[in-house]
Amino acid sequence: MPVPKERVVVPRSLLREDAYRALRDAIVKGDFLPGERLNDVDLADWLGVSRTPVREALARLEQAGLVQTKPGRYTMVSPLEARGLRDAQTVTAAMHELAVREAVPQLTEADLDEMRAANERFAAALDTADVDAALHGDDDFHAVPVRVSANAAVAAVLDQYTPVLRRLERLRFSSLNGRESVAQHQLIIDHCAAGDATAAAEAARSNWLTLVPLLDTL
Incomplete structure (x- = not known):
């Protein structure tokens, strides 16, 4: 091109x-x-x-x-190579798990509302097959606990490795398979609202590991 x-x-x-x-x-x-x-x-x-x-x-x-x-x-x-993407996915999932675990005790109702609004934008974008808007909504959703955790090391690692996965996620969000993330986001919100840091962190980690089926096609 x-x-x-x-x-x-x-x-x-x-x-x-x-x-x-x-x-x-x-x-x-x-x-x-x-x-x-x-x-x-x-x-x-x-x-x-x-x-x-x-x-x-x-x-x-x-x-x-x-x-x-x-x-x-x-x-x-760089070509889309499964090994490098798996490495990036593992690191990214771990960082989001840590960010959520650290953020839960500090999340305010305004933070939770911000996550809900981002998930609604994300869902609406998937319904209209707007991949760019879906990625922005997903970014906005996950950015809340990363910001609230105030962990600079986590933010730096995510800034490096998230773009690698976004190339793969464009394929996922261009299909209806991306719809499962809406429910996963809601589960994260529910656990955060309940103050269950362990469950919320595990749900965040699981959400970032859902690219495995796409990796298996490379």
């Missing part, structure tokens, strides 16, 4: 971070396909920045498992 014609203007004050996020999001959304070669000159022109922040972004994306680089030869979007 060629680089999109529409130029993305990145604010000069945040070149590194915004270039990274723009490229990360393009890969997650499928604008750049698995196995596609990435040219830093073309990407720099697309983003309207120099090659330096693009190269730095590509290095971060390689650490996150979203791109692969052969020094002096090529940089390409």
Whole structure:
């Protein structure tokens, strides 16, 4: 797939971070396909920045498992490989389990309402097959306990590994199979509202392990 014609203007004050996020999001959304070669000159022109922040972004994306680089030869979007995705899923599930466990004693009714509203947006997006909106709703739902837990290490790990799984989840949320997550979210909310940190944490972990069937098809 060629680089999109529409130029993305990145604010000069945040070149590194915004270039990274723009490229990360393009890969997650499928604008750049698995196995596609990435040219830093073309990407720099697309983003309207120099090659330096693009190269730095590509290095971060390689650490996150979203791109692969052969020094002096090529940089390409990483294929969807079961082993790497399983590793990312295991780590991500564990981090969400920990975040929920730590957050439950501190969750307010406003926090629970925020989770309910996010789950409603998530369900509505699935009903209309709006994958982008479904992913946003899912992100918003899980972001609440991560934020309330105030565990910076958990947030940092999730920021690195969640995008890897989002590529796979786009396939899941484009089908009716994603509907089971709505009920799983509600179960997490119910346990949180009851103050049962152990049950809520286990439900969160289980929710993030539901990608196994898709992994088995790779």
